[in-house]
Amino acid sequence: MTLRADARRNRARILEAAEKVLVERGTTVSTEEIARAAGVGIGTLFRHFPTKEELIQGVFVGRLHRLADDAFRLAESSDPGKALTSFLRQAVAQGEVKNALAAMLTSAGVDLHEAAGEAQQEVRRALGTLLHSAQETGAVRRDLEVADLIGLLAGTSRAIEYAGSDVTARDRILAVILDGLRPPDGQRTSNSSRE
């Protein structure tokens, strides 16, 4: 399973280029264009990813891993109450990208659950720790579940796409979501101060 040095290099370049191109132009770009962007022949691309779908999955799995890493890092370095909101802000800042990928995949008919099972579990765990500690400090409503949070993440991402480059609009939308995450009136503890 040890790849030759040049093969490893090429694989990395393909993934990198594919991510860029796929995000910019959608899943409909031709594999040839991806290969060109990577500076690689089509044959090489298809050696590493025998199917266009597998290439897309590869890109997506990479993103999921990075997302989970971000979440774990924040969970350790920040106080629970703020960790979740920071994560949302941060994830959404790069969000056009992540959202575009999710949209790509669903529209391409790729079954996420079995395609990227392991990576998805990782994200789920990471968000779980983030969510549960935030709930324990009373910063976030207790009825929320991890799956809801993932949905909200995707939704926020999409909502913010509509704001385009208007930063104030982004902030207003984010404010709606972050306020909505807080426990409803009468269920707040002294810890649940607004950030």
Place this chain on the structure above:
Amino acid sequence: MTLRADARRNRARILEAAEKVLVERGTTVSTEEIARAAGVGIGTLFRHFPTKEELIQGVFVGRLHRLADDAFRLAESSDPGKALTSFLRQAVAQGEVKNALAAMLTSAGVDLHEAAGEAQQEVRRALGTLLHSAQETGAVRRDLEVADLIGLLAGTSRAIEYAGSDVTARDRILAVILDGLRPPDGQRTSNSSRE
């Protein structure tokens, strides 16, 4: 501009079938398949919509009109505070569909703004009246703008897609959004009771 009777009938059938098929299978379905679903020859389809893109636009514009109608109707028949939340609930209940269409279009590279300009303006006006009256009664935060609301609508729709058929999850996600729409603490009037 008066179409012959059979032409009018076929046009309607094409739009109806296209909406169904496009929503179910995405923009990548072949025009031939749409024609088959409509019980019509390909030639006929292309007479009515000279381009696949124009067909998709036709479907989308229809949806926008219906969405605007819903909003206007609610604005008249319901008290302002509840009208907006009812609209959100209702729009989102049929939301997988609407959202799927939006995703389709953006991923298909169709420029919504010039494609469906008029219809989009209509939606904007309808949501504007809904939003502004809700803001005047103090039921909704005053900083929100119509564009934000549209973004949030799309986002909510997408978030709820992730809930799948889990109705309780849907409700939890909706609760987050609806709570987030209310004015933040200290800016509420006596009118802004929770629904």
Place this chain on the structure above:
DNA sequence: GTTAAATAGGAGCCCTCACTCCGCTTCCGA
């Protein structure tokens, strides 16, 4: 009923795109 115009239908054109095949190049252990 007749007729001309409008419409329907579908075989086929052409182009794009995912993927294959194989001769050539590069790597790397001995």
Place this chain on the structure above:
DNA sequence: TCGGAAGCGGAGTGAGGGCTCCTATTTAAC
């Protein structure tokens, strides 16, 4: 250094899909 294995590249293939074009059919005015 050198040999063979691993990797590279890109012309070519086959399938699929958007769209055209021309003939048969339907509509509706008189």
